[in-house]
Amino acid sequence: MAVNEQDVEQIVKQILSTMGAAPSTSASVGGQGAIPKTAHVAVLTSLKHFDIKEYPIPEVGDDDILVKVEGCGVCGTDAHEYKNDPFSLIPVALGHEGTGEIVKLGKNVKKDSAGKEVKVGDKIVTCMIFKDNPDITMFDLNKQNVGGADVYGLLPDDDCHLNGWFADYILIRGALGSTFFNVSDLDLDSRILIEPCAVLIHAVERAKTTGILRFNSRVAVQGCGPIGLICIAILRTMGIENITAVDGNEQRLAFAKRLGASKTVNFMEHKGIEALTAAVEASFDGHLADFAFQCTGNPGAHSNVYKFIRNGGGLCELGFFINGGDATINPHFDLCSKEITLVGSWVYTLRDYATTFDFLRRAKGIGLPMSELITHRFPLEQINEALETNLAMKGLKIAIVNK
């Protein structure tokens, strides 16, 4: 069909006028009018059971931020709480790996915890709530990881109820002292991955304190769940090229390659520690690793990892967020005579959170398929299914993504 110039002009005008008249889909554009009166919050009301509760959205105080939740990752901690309530929090609004858009801002809130300006429409994530130590800031050079701090999504229930990210709205209250960051320049998947990535940024920072991790290091990463895979992606964005991933799951090993591993070793194919060590050595063309990251919660894997490391090499153990039992090593062969430098790593500091944003931008920049770490996306109403999927150890990262 031939279209003359006049027709084109007419069509463009028509489209522009519809765009102007179209109702806004974003609450921020609609301003306060677009904010509903009630919010839906997934509350863990008993073991292995969430109810979606409806609560009135409270007044937004001068120091508060009302956020329309876009999504939230399911963390191992959520799964522990769902299954066993180890923190005795029931009834509790869970979800701490969340992100969303500011729809209303108290008049005193001008900047985020890094000093970046915030306005309605910006996308944010929360980090720690320093209840016991309100003086600490991200510019404090002391090591201060999340131990001793609270986070939204693990707070006891209160009159506000909008305390967790498994919800459609969350109220960030200045009085609680939460830290938060403006991450508007990151896409939704990257924002959902910030918290687990911060764990690995911290681990790599810990590894760097040994002085052994360098650009040309041979690095073994043992365990290719989300933790090991993100570790590989971070090493890759740092320019480290010689990475061997070790796991028993071929699919995960294949993904490890796409995230930056140069070689993979499937431990199921090698019987006994000597054969496995020989396979790791072969992957580095006849050398042992200069450095290793232990990213499984398996005590036997902790015992094994020393064997993969050369004399004078380094090890970062980060696989035991919770107690996984004792591991046996031979102090003479594994540690003393080899002069291994060992660091442990547990969660992250506020400063690592900010570094994580740079990492995610860089990972995207060099084309690492980070989004594919999120293998399952559930709507809020299917929160119970989401947690069951996590417990069944299906996929990698499970997330709640709101419509």
Ligand SMILES: NC(=O)c1ccc[n+]([C@@H]2O[C@H](COP(=O)([O-])OP(=O)(O)OC[C@H]3O[C@@H](n4cnc5c(N)ncnc54)[C@H](O)[C@@H]3O)[C@@H](O)[C@H]2O)c1
């Ligand atoms: N340090 C921290 O702050 C921190 C934070 C979060 C999680 N973690 C820990 O990190 C660990 C890994 O987390 P994830 O989410 O990736 O878990 P995951 O269970 O998804 O992955 C673990 C991987 O290790 C592999 N594995 C098991 N035994 C192995 C062995 N002997 N050799 C090689 N590979 C082996 C499994 O096949 C699996 O792919 C967990 O144990 C968790 O406690 C630590």
Ligand SMILES: [Zn+2]
């Ligand atoms: Zn978490």
